[in-house]
Amino acid sequence: MASAPVPQAIVFAMMVAAFVVGPFVVYPVFLMKALCFALFACAFNLLIGYAGLLSFGHAAYLGSAGYVTAHAAKVWGWPPELAILLGTATAALLGLAIGALAIRRQGIYFAMITLALAQMLFFFCLQAPFTHGEDGIQGVPRGTLLGLLDLRHTLVMYYVVLAIFLGGFLLIYRTIHSPFGQVLKAVRENEPRAPPRSPAWPAAPRPSSSSSPRSPTCTGPCRARSSS
Secondary structure, eight states: OOOOOOOHHHHHHHHHHHHHHGGGTSOHHHHHHHHHHHHHHHHHHIIIIISOOOOSOHHHHHHHHHHHHHHHHHTSOOOHHHHHHHHHHHHHHHHHHHHHHHTTSOTHHHHHHHHHHHHHHHHHHHHOGGGTGGGOOOOOOOOEETTTEETTSHHHHHHHHHHHHHHHHHHHHHHHTSHHHHHHHHHHHOTTTHHHHOTTGGGSHHHHHHHTTHHHHHHHHHHHHHTO
């Protein structure tokens, strides 16, 4: 007799419990970086795993959000919550612009367009004065989140990053199991047969290509602050 599958809620609770006690067992800064890249991977999986779109440009969103957040916090002296929101909004707009251009093509052409645009952004950031080239932006102040949470303490910073990761993870999970997510999977499995059964099909690929960067946009600011 086959064993019954473990409910997803139990698996999620076990994952949360492991992350809560994780910094007392493993180096917290390492865990913060792992959480940042895990959320990045979840966003990438939303695009290629459920929409069937291969993008080589996701690192552009992570990098742009990190640079803008670090610059706003260090040079402009913005508090962490405003710097993070600015970095997230900047990368989200970048994802919207790149998605609007790249979604006009499919397959290898879509992948090459995202790669080309990402490389353009890479060379811009490499030569822009405010990014400091290959050295990056050093000594970014962590500050105090909402005037309550002192991010200079590593454990406080870790649990803030964990909360952002869990929020992004749950958002992606909800997207996958929503009607929109079912349309994405239908288009991925059999695009010619998707339109008769999915009225939202004509608009499905475009939101997925522009909404998938939203999780890396949250990852970039967290990555910038956890590395400081």
